[in-house]
Amino acid sequence: MDEKYKSLLIQELEQELTNISNISTGTIASKIEDIGFSCLMCGKCCRHAFGDNRVLLMPNEIQLIANHTTLEAHEIATPATSDVPDSDLIDTDGKIHTFGWMLARKSNGDCNFIEDAETSNKCKIHDVRPMLCRTYPFYMQDMELHVSECEGLGRKITSEESITIANDVITRYVAEIEDTIALYKKFEDFTTGKDELKITSGNVDEKYHVVYVVHDSKGTHEITR
């Protein structure tokens, strides 16, 4: 990434952070109250069968979960990839570069932390779940409140609950931008490879493990999965 372009991106994000300080929690809370929401514990946001259930999370959130469980970081999170590798993110050695992490998933694609029995949608790390889960189905983008697909929308919510969610979505918005700025500052550029086949040759071992290079707000991490 060109240094000039990188500092432009950082400047834009810093300006966004300044603008966020003008967002009124009350305004966001009343929008949430108008939309309405009550979680039905249907588990559709956690299970793969119902769509994209990837949960992006920041390094400090991985640490928080590790501190409250007996789990190692690699059991908690995995490189944030899409289902189809993007050739622009494959380097000359065939390593796959990713930006950040997502919650680990089971072999069936469900979140690693939802109960196995499909009759129970309890979250095993509920108290320390990532901000994305805490605020779902709401999120902030370009200074506006947005809503993801969810069975619980349109249901009665109290003013107090709306204020709690509004505070959480704004906190998440700030944290994600600060994390992205830190990521850009630490970012180590790489050269895109021309031969995508390296993924299926040089970069895959006999157990079909692939080498990922994860860029996050703490730096660059090479891991094999």
Ligand code: SF4
């Ligand atoms: S947040 Fe929505 S999709 Fe997720 S469990 Fe609750 S009602 Fe279902």
